[in-house]
Every structure is written in C-alpha cells, then in structure tokens.
Amino acid sequence: MSIPLPAFARRWGAQVLLIGGLLVLWQILSGWAISDFFVSRPTDIFASIVTSTLDGSLPFNAAITAFEALLGFAIGGLVGIVLGVALGRSRALSDLLNPLVLCFNSLPKVALAPLFILWFGIGLNMKVALSAATVFFLVFLNTYTGVRSVSSELIAILRLMGANQRHVLTKVVLPSALTWVFTGLRVSVPYALIGAVVGELFASNRGLGAMLAQAQGQFDTAGVFAALFAITMLSLLLNAVVKIAETRMMPWQKQADEQATI
Amino acid sequence: MTAPLIVFTGVSKTFETARRTVEAVRDVSFTASRSEFITVVGPSGCGKSTLLNMTAGLFHPTKGLVQYDGMTLTDLNPRTGYMTQNDHLLPWRDVAGNIRVPLEIAGMAKREMADRVAVLIEMVGLTGFERVYPSQLSGGMKKRAALARLLAYDPETLLMDEPFAALDAQLRLKMQTELRQLCRRLHKTVLFVTHDLDEAVALGDRILLFSGRPGTIYQSIVSPLPPDRDLYHLRRDPDFVRVTGDLWDTLASTSTVEA
Numbered sequence: 211m212s213i214p215l216p217a218f219a220r221r222w223g224a225q226v227l228l229i230g231g232l233l234v235l236w237q238i239l240s241g242w243a244i245s246d247f248f249v250s251r252p253t254d255i256f257a258s259i260v261t262s263t264l265d266g267s268l269p270f271n272a273a274i275t276a277f278e279a280l281l282g283f284a285i286g287g288l289v290g291i292v293l294g295v296a297l298g299r300s301r302a303l304s305d306l307l308n309p310l311v312l313c314f315n316s317l318p319k320v321a322l323a324p325l326f327i328l329w330f331g332i333g334l335n336m337k338v339a340l341s342a343a344t345v346f347f348l349v350f351l352n353t354y355t356g357v358r359s360v361s362s363e364l365i366a367i368l369r370l371m372g373a374n375q376r377h378v379l380t381k382v383v384l385p386s387a388l389t390w391v392f393t394g395l396r397v398s399v400p401y402a403l404i405g406a407v408v409g410e411l412f413a414s415n416r417g418l419g420a421m422l423a424q425a426q427g428q429f430d431t432a433g434v435f436a437a438l439f440a441i442t443m444l445s446l447l448l449n450a451v452v453k454i455a456e457t458r459m460m461p462w463q464k465q466a467d468e469q470a471t472i
Numbered sequence: 473m474t475a476p477l478i479v480f481t482g483v484s485k486t487f488e489t490a491r492r493t494v495e496a497v498r499d500v501s502f503t504a505s506r507s508e509f510i511t512v513v514g515p516s517g518c519g520k521s522t523l524l525n526m527t528a529g530l531f532h533p534t535k536g537l538v539q540y541d542g543m544t545l546t547d548l549n550p551r552t553g554y555m556t557q558n559d560h561l562l563p564w565r566d567v568a569g570n571i572r573v574p575l576e577i578a579g580m581a582k583r584e585m586a587d588r589v590a591v592l593i594e595m596v597g598l599t600g601f602e603r604v605y606p607s608q609l610s611g612g613m614k615k616r617a618a619l620a621r622l623l624a625y626d627p628e629t630l631l632m633d634e635p636f637a638a639l640d641a642q643l644r645l646k647m648q649t650e651l652r653q654l655c656r657r658l659h660k661t662v663l664f665v666t667h668d669l670d671e672a673v674a675l676g677d678r679i680l681l682f683s684g685r686p687g688t689i690y691q692s693i694v695s696p697l698p699p700d701r702d703l704y705h706l707r708r709d710p711d712f713v714r715v716t717g718d719l720w721d722t723l724a725s726t727s728t729v730e731a
C-alpha cells in the first residue's frame with residue numbers, strides 16, 4: 211500500500227538520490243580507482259569547507275568575490291542597458307558604432323585582465339572592471355536586440371495617441387525590452403563571477419580566486435574543490451536574486467507562465 | 473452634406489520588398505464627409521488595411537494624394553485613432569492599464585482617469601477584468617479592450633480594422649449597436665473595414681466594395697437604411713435584404729479565382 215506522492219516530491223526525491231549517489235560513487239572510487247590527489251573525496255572537501263568556514267577564511271574570501279562580482283554586475287549591467295537603449299533607438303548611432311561593437315564582441319573579455327592590471331593596479335578595481343566588461347557586453351547585446359524588436363506598429367499606434375519620444379520610450383520600448391534585459395542579466399551572472407575570479411587568479415591574495423590559487427599551490431585538492439563549491443553557491447545566489455527581481459518587475463510574465471502550466 | 477474630411481485622389485500603393493513587388497491598391501478615389509460612417513468590404517489582401525494605414529499617415533501612397541481636412545498627409549495623422557487588425561495591447565499592462573495609456577499621454581488627472589476607465593470598461597462589457605493581463609483574455613475580450621482604449625482618447629476619426637471579427641454573434645450585435653450610437657452622438661467619422669458583407673451593410677452610411685488585388689473600388693453604395701436604424705431587426709428589413717443581395721450578386725459576378 212502506498213500513497214502516491216505529488217509530482218514535485220517525486221522529482222525532488224529523484225534529484226536528491228542522483229546527487230547522493232554521485233557523491234557516494236565519488237567517495238568509493240576516490241583513492242581506489244582514481245588517485246585522491248586528483249579528485250580528493252567528498253568527506254575531505256566537506257571537512258575543508260567546515261574548517262575554512264570556522265576559521266573565517268571562506269566567508270571572508272567569498273564576501274570579497276561577491277562584492278567584486280556584484281559591483282561589476284551592477285556597473286556592467288547599468289552601462290549595458292543605457293547603451294543598449296541608446297543604440298537600439300538610434301539607427302545612426304548604431305551604424306556608426308557597429309565596427310567597434312563587432313571588435314569588442316569578438317574579444318574574449320578575460321584577455322583584458324593584463325591591461326586592467328596596468329590601468330587599475332592589482333586591487334579590487336581591476337576585478338570589478340573585468341567583471342563589468344564581461345557583463346556589460348552580454349547585457350548590452352540583449353538590450354539592443356530587445357529595443358530593436360519592439361513592434362513598429364505598436365509605436366505607431368502610440369504616436370497616433372499623441373505620444374512623444376519620452377512616452378514611446380517609457381511606455382513601450384523599455385517595458386518590452388525588459389524581457390530581453392533580464393535574459394541578458396541572467397546569462398551574465400556566471401560571467402560576473404568569471405570576471406572576479408579570473409581577476410583574483412591573475413593577481414590577488416584575497417577572494418575565492420586567490421583561495422583557489424593558494425590551495426592549488428599547496429596541492430590541497432580538497433581546498434580547490436571547496437573554493438569551487440563556494441563559487442558555485444555564489445553564482446546560484448546571484449541567480450536567485452536576478453530571478454526574484456525579474457518576477458517582481460514583470461508580474462505579467464508570471465501570470466502568463468501560470469496559465470501555460472495549467 | 474458637410475465638408476469632406478478624408479479625400480483619396482487616384483491613390484495607388486505598391487510595396488517593394490526584396491523578393492517581390494506587390495501592388496496593394498490601384499487608383500482609389502473616394503471622399504468621406506465629416507461624421508460619415510463608411511464601411512470597406514472586400515476579399516482578403518485587397519488592401520483594406522493599407523487604406524487605413526494611409527489614412528493614419530503610417531504609409532504614404534506611391535501615386536495620388538491622401539488629404540485630411542484639406543491638408544495632404546506627410547506624417548502621422550494625430551486626429552485619427554487606429555484599432556489595428558492585431559489588437560496591440562501592451563502585454564505588461566492589465567486591461568485598465570491599457571485603457572489608461574492614451575489618458576496618461578494626454579496628462580489627465582489620476583482621479584478623472586480612474587472614472588473614465590471605469591465608464592469605458594463598463595461600456596465594452598469587461599467589468600471584473602480590470603486587473604487581468606492581455607495574455608489571459610480571450611480574442612474577443614482583447615478586441616473589446618482595444619476598442620475601449622481607442623474610445624478613451626476620443627479621436628476625431630476612427631479607423632477600425634475588422635474590430636468585431638472575433639466576437640460571437642450576440643456580442644457583435646451589441647457592440648455594433650453601441651458603436652453606431654456612439655459615433656452618431658459624438659459625430660465621429662469612421663472607416664470600418666470588414667470582410668463581412670452583412671456587417672458592412674448594417675453599419676455603413678456608405679459601403680465601399682473592393683475588388684481583389686490590386687484593390688480598386690468596385691462599387692460605392694449609399695445605404696438606404698435610416699441613420700437611426702435598429703440593428704437588431706435588420707434581418708427582415710427589405711432595404712437591408714435588397715442591398716446585401718445585390719452586393720452578393722456583384723461579388724459573385726466579379727470573383728475571379730486567384731492562383
């Protein structure tokens with residue numbers, strides 16, 4: 211005799227089982243099939259996370275990385291949105307800047323790290339800049355596409371209602387580009403962290419990237435995994451924040467989603 | 473008759489796209505007087521929407537002139553309100569919010585705005601749906617919301633592109649009645665596009681029958697029905713029966729099979 215579980219409970223159960231199984235497998239294989247020097251083992255990693263949390267080094271470094279990533283995310287996102295709207299609204303401007311945009315697009319942003327060290331030194335600024343540069347472009351491109359894809363008929367209808375440029379911008383262009391803006395923000399969350407962490411790997415003694423480099427230098431594989439774990443958690447956290455902002459700012463999307471799932 | 477408000481003189485419109493050239497309308501001439509209700513009926517693709525677009529000043533003719541109140545249109549025509557074939561509600565605003573858009577643009581006071589929106593929602597029968605987003609409305613409800621938004625800003629000329637096509641027969645009759653009464657009371661000039669002959673005859677003071685593409689005016693019929701006609705009992709009205717019959721005959725004799 212069994213009571214049928216609701217679908218979400220069954221899905222959760224399956225997910226927990228899968229992850230638990232993988233961890234157990236890892237634990238068993240480590241040291242026996244693969245040297246634990248390369249892959250460490252879940253119990254060691256857990257221990258490493260606990261000690262570095264207790265001695266304060268993990269929260270401290272995580273906070274620094276989070277700060278850099280958040281600041282970079284905010285600056286890059288803001289500039290991306292503003293320029294995306296400006297270029298999306300002005301054909302002349304986007305035609306003019308097109309080659310520049312193309313060049314910057316093809317450049318892997320982390321390759322800017324050495325340049326940013328020259329410009330900003332090896333302090334916090336350089337990581338923020340690297341993070342912002344990466345985020346900027348993704349948000350910019352998405353915002354630009356969003357602004358460009360606004361129905362011209364819709365704009366025409368508004369103009370027939372007597373709307374001026376400001377009305378068109380605030381009542382049609384910005385709201386309809388918002389979905390795209392958020393897509394840009396969501397995909398750039400991990401990149402904000404890439405910027406910060408790569409910056410720290412290059413030159414720093416603080417932050418999760420530095421922790422990563424230090425652990426690696428001491429052949430402390432468990433420490434490396436612990437840092438990776440912390441980076442992943444940060445990324446998930448930032449993602450959740452964007453998601454919450456998204457549902458807050460676009461309630462109509464939620465209603466549409468609810469309808470779609472019924 | 474009052475002074476002409478909309479004058480089309482020898483208007484042709486050709487669309488050039490990368491792949492092909494389409495002549496949508498050819499040599500169209502007609503005049504709409506102030507507060508005249510004109511219905512435009514014809515087969516799909518004969519340029520009915522194009523005609524409205526040119527009256528709104530969204531497109532300009534390839535040949536000929538479109539004049540509004542004595543002026544040739546060179547830009548958008550802000551004295552027209554357009555209810556397009558796609559309702560184009562703003563998906564991020566609920567019904568009340570959508571109807572508010574033109575009022576916000578006009579800078580109306582909050583209190584006054586709320587009252588006006590309430591009246592309009594009542595008029596189009598959307599009471600109870602004020603806070604619902606367009607994605608959750610039926611096709612007919614979207615049309616009604618779009619109509620309320622159009623009426624909200626009270627434009628001098630209404631351009632309506634198949635506004636009632638998605639409504640059930642009963643509601644359509646109600647809306648048609650409301651629209652005619654409203655337009656008569658407020659002296660609106662209306663260009664009303666439909667592909668429904670009965671609707672065209674029921675509503676129009678004048679009916680423009682278009683031929684297939686390229687659209688030309690095949691017939692212009694002044695309605696024998698009185699201005700204060702009772703739409704609910706038209707089906708038995710001998711004038712109505714005669715005019716629709718004639719139009720059907722005309723259509724039958726002209727319809728050529730398009731490839």
Ligand SMILES: Nc1ncnc2c1ncn2[C@@H]1O[C@H](COP(=O)(O)OP(=O)(O)OP(=O)(O)O)[C@@H](O)[C@H]1O
Pocket residue numbers: 487488489494495496515516517518519520521522523557667685
């Ligand atoms: N912006 C445009 N670019 C290119 N071709 C167009 C454009 N607008 C309309 N056309 C073409 O012009 C012709 C007439 O279009 P229009 O929309 O005016 O027809 P319609 O009479 O409103 O048809 P329906 O009853 O199906 O709405 C069509 O062949 C259409 O493909």
Ligand SMILES: [Mg+2]
Pocket residue numbers: 520521522557633
């Ligand atoms: Mg059409």
